[in-house]
Amino acid sequence: MIAVQNIYKKFNTPRGTKTVLSDFSLTINDGTFFGIKGESGVGKSTLLSIITGLQKPDSGKVIIDGTDIFELSDKEACAFRNKNIGFVSQEQSFLENLNVLDNVVLPAFLSKKSVFSQEEIYSRAKKLLSELGISELSEMYPSVLSGGENQRVLIARALINDPKIIVADEPTDSVSEGQAKEITGILKALSEAGKTVIIVSHNQADFEQCNQKIFLS
Numbered sequence: 001m002i003a004v005q006n007i008y009k010k011f012n013t014p015r016g017t018k019t020v021l022s023d024f025s026l027t028i029n030d031g032t033f034f035g036i037k038g039e040s041g042v043g044k045s046t047l048l049s050i051i052t053g054l055q056k057p058d059s060g061k062v063i064i065d066g067t068d069i070f071e072l073s074d075k076e077a078c079a080f081r082n083k084n085i086g087f088v089s090q091e092q093s094f095l096e097n098l099n100v101l102d103n104v105v106l107p108a109f110l111s112k113k114s115v116f117s118q119e120e121i122y123s124r125a126k127k128l129l130s131e132l133g134i135s136e137l138s139e140m141y142p143s144v145l146s147g148g149e150n151q152r153v154l155i156a157r158a159l160i161n162d163p164k165i166i167v168a169d170e171p172t173d174s175v176s177e178g179q180a181k182e183i184t185g186i187l188k189a190l191s192e193a194g195k196t197v198i199i200v201s202h203n204q205a206d207f208e209q210c211n212q213k214i215f216l217s
């Protein structure tokens with residue numbers, strides 16, 4: 001599914017140039033629950049943003065399902081991500097003036113090549129919220145959500161376009177231990193259902209659930 005080939009990435013800092021990734025390569029197979037762990041500042045989020053094409057490396061390639069994502073134009077790359085990758089962030093990233101249901105459907109309406117009609121999109125969103133046990137939140141607004149509810153809504157939004165890949169950056173960082181187990185369980189179940197799930201986490205319990213993992217140092 002994903003081939004990361006000979007990635008180099010450096011940053012200029014007040015203390016000089018910092019090399020975050022040097023000749024870095026890995027392969028992530030279809031249906032893998034893939035974990036990335038490491039201390040702060042070693043490049044976990046940088047690696048995730050490069051894998052998803054949000055940030056370009058200084059050199060190297062990322063090939064997703066046969067597509068070299070850094071050969072795409074910016075417009076093509078945005079369309080590719082919207083179709084193929086669902087994002088679950090560690091922070092709330094909703095539009096506050098839209099309710100939960102409208103926030104969930106938003107990526108589908110941003111997709112110019114959606115295979116779903118408007119009615120199907122809303123029906124799909126309601127089904128996802130129900131499957132995640134939060135159907136009662138449909139008409140609520142993001143400001144009233146708890147940490148665990150927030151993460152479940154983010155997962156629903158990440159799934160709305162039925163992407164092949166789900167990426168989650170510290171999805172259990174701001175929730176209770178019980179909520180963390182539930183969220184990790186949902187992500188693992190998605191991988192068992194055929195999605196490729198990539199998770200960055202400081203949480204050892206999350207990391208232990210992954211069936212392929214790396215530790216960056």
